[in-house]
Amino acid sequence: TCRYGSGTDNTTHNVESTRGILEMLGIGKERLRWATFLPEDADGLLRFLQNFQKDVQVLGKNPVIPPVAGSHAPSHPRPPSVLDEPARKLLAEHDIYACQECGKCSSACPITLVGKPFSPRAMAGRIIASGMSDPAVDADIWSCLTCGLCHDRCPSAIDFPEFIRELRALESPGGSVGHEAHGGFFQSLMRTMTSPDLRLRHWDWLPDDVRTDPDSKILFFGGCAPYFDIFFRQHLGVQTSDILVDSLRLLNFFDITPAILTDERCCGHDLLWSGDRENFRKLARLNVDAIAALGVEEVVTACPECFRTLGHDYREQGVEPPFRVTHLYELLEREIDKGAIAFEPMGERLTFQDPCR
Template sequence: MATTIADARNIFIQCYQCGVCSGSCPKSRVLPGFLPRRMLFQMINGFEERQLESGLGWECLTCGKCQVHCPQGIDIMGLVRDMRSKMTSRGVNGLVAHDSILAPMYSIMASPAIKPKKSMYLSDDVKTDPNSKTLFFIGCAPHLDAPFRDDVGFKGIDVTNDAIKALNLVGIVPAVLDDEKCCAHDYLWRGDRAVFEAFGRQNAAALQKFDTIITACPECYRTLAVEYKDLLGIELNVKHLSEVLAENIDKIKSKDRGEVTYHDSCRLGRFMNIYDEPREALEAAGYTVKEMTESREDALCCGVPTWVSCNDENKKIREQKLDYALATGAKRLVVPCPKCEIHLKCLQADLSEEGKYPIEIVNFATVMKESLEED
């Protein structure tokens, strides 16, 4: 929902300060003083200035856990987004990690004069068909490959290739747009609608030609399916890779492959209600999915949403996430979202010298491609 703060006040008047949001917020566990309930109270009761000046809106993980539990169904995430754009215009800025690279990179990509060459990332054994009515939306995973491959071990190009290979193996040969622009999810969630629309307008015409759009990234999925409709008025039929694989479950051959645990990314789980499809696909391939302590709609966030506030508190959240994953006893942690994968692998790489977190973090697309290929 696109709401301004003035609109929001009408909705937020429904808030009766029960405090479920603060109780469920993972950030409030690690950062005393960050309370969504207080944030709502200040925003609807005339303390807007104080709240905005405090900059606490940047600490929100935008994981949506509060919203799932809110008895009044208040659009808290919409408010946070609006707060962020208000804060930016006041000069209260969030700290964006890797901004020296990411900010100019996205700024260059936003220019209509720049034509990216996404097909250069595809390996030779990937089958694509330019006449297909199904599009595979690549997103920014391969762009993030170069900066994060050596330091963190994130293989974004492989993730993209694996996702298309997995589709090929269930009999889908999608088209790929060479000059596809990013979905600009991060900018939207940092309250910068202008950049989001600059990206969106360039994509609109090309995307509308396709009947179905498949993406391997939860952020792209949510943005194309919901924000494009709400904010740009473009209706697209978007599916996540896991939905497509769950539809083609009979083509996946089962074989005992051991135990894995699955991380529910917020954009896929809480925001789009996709909990069962990835688990079905994994189980069909013969994996036993062990659930973490907090999973499904209660899943703990990966800790760094939209690259904002990668700080000590968020590090604690990531440590807890990996502790949960280790406690399941599974050897692999399957992550559907490339960004979650980067953030968790980053922590793992940081602490690997201490011998912490000996668990393999692997993208959902890679796992499915491996198991489909073996058959």
Template sequence: MDQAKTAEQLRLCAACPKMCRHMCPTFLAWRSDSPTPHSRSLLVYQEMNGTRNLDERAIEVLYQCLECSQCLVWCLPQVDVAAIVEDTRTRLVEQQRYPQGLDKISSMIATNHNPFGELHSKRSKWFTPAKNVGKKIVYFSGCTAAYRENGIAQSTASLLTKLGYGVSIMNDEWCCGSPLFRTGFRNQGLEEARHNADVLNKQDAQEIVVTCPGCYRALSRDYPENGVQLARPVIHISQLLERHLDELKTADFGGLVTFHDPCHLGRHCGIYDPPRRVLNKISGGKVVEMQRNRENAMCCGNGAGMRMLFEEQARVIGKARVQQARNVGAAYLVTSCPFCKNMLASQDAEGLTVLDLPEIVMASYHLHPKVKM
């Protein structure tokens, strides 16, 4: 965003009587006027016009943001607070003025190429190559599926094989860079990006498929916006499965299914229908919408560094989202994001089965033993 446009957006947001605040997940978590879109803009506005510099608390407030872009949906003048926050974070990182809690994630990615501090050599342990001669596709698993949500990675590989693809994974996959881009470590994120692009561009595959919307946004948006080009199209698993609707099985899951839209997939990349079509097919139409869905879907609380820096409040948001699924009588809360799944499943989800899209699709075939039904 150019400086004049940013200045105008900040002025408008700083003058607004908080028309989006009621939808902001961090307002829900803190119930204070500080961690809200209006306040974030006001702080940056005051810094920009020389009224007041960002102090330690102001910086903290700017990191009390999920960058979920829910506020943008409710903003008539279309002030992109998430973009403003991310640009400001990038500047703060350049100035070494970010919350020190982020050093951990930054250093772990630098050392191990994942934000969990797991050994890089174990990244592909979940993968068992299958012999298949179909269309060659490379699966970029992302860190969460590789280290924390193996069920998603394994379901995805099995599913792709079942659908006739010749599945490979990257020879040396690094973090997609999303956690770094979102928290202001743009340059470090681009180092990861360049490596991934180099390897992917040499890989023998026609398409790159991802299950993590954070990876999807990074590979399909952040990389090209920052001059990192991928030679093959990037596709989200929900889009790929939509192509194969006729081949998917319909199963009786014994209860209603609801879909949680991940912010990066929905609001940031505009993908709302494919996962719904898939769920509708495999459940035989037993899909129910939460009150907040599609562009108004509430963030799970696990974005843009929130869970790392403010875990208690992130969990308040995740718990509220789980309750929203309960409110509509769902037996299955399905998302299409390992990060969201991890957060939602770790809340008090008793009586509600939380699954990722490839997991529930595999469950419909009753093939994958790791899916707990």
């Protein structure tokens, strides 16, 4: 366990979040475990690993086909950078080779603590191993806050902020390119979902009072809210899945019992907008085929991005949906116009603005 306090909590949270995502993806949370062993308990560690290996063998082959990272995958190994030689000098000048890989810097670094794929220790290792041509190095250099917490903790007195400042002087700010939001987590998630053999469990968490009907001609498409919640809950306290539950309850209120797609995949919005059309089209085809197989005539969504993606971008990218796409508000307006519900006058005119798309 972590002697600085936060490491154990962060690990517990990150492991549980990742297990939740593996379960929802249908890959199985049993494929990831966390356990702690004291240095003298080598036998315990060995027993744990042997049991874990047996259990994973029983689970069988991972159904995920390693996805092609679309336009993001470098097609050729990168040539050495002209900055490698000056960077090597900086490594020596700042005594980075004295790093003992103890991890104390990473356990203090605020960027690491908010869950970014960044750690000063890993960055030093990358520069030593790959030089300045590694794209991750470029991202790391511009992610550091130069706060100095790592320097305070480092038993080798490595002055990271100073090192980073020198590295930045080597690069122009224009060299920092291609940063996907949240470390590209959602793009990776979507690429994972392009594996056709995945049996996702997108809706397992729905409360019992919500009524759905697999034979309905109306399908409710939820989108990535459940993944958002797992990814952002610890730091932002979000509960966006409530939007899905409340939307379904509204439909039920209007006597609509919609179908849901148990293995719903993300609509692919973020892939399209970050330029990965190949994987976007794969997702579009999988979603359209799965919805069409249910004989659905109308897809209702509460998410503006899903609304645009399913109703407009799929067709534009060559995947024709054999159903119409309706935003929840349009459907509610339809029901209200039918006289299904009445409101008390407010005495003023209001405009609702949905901020997305």
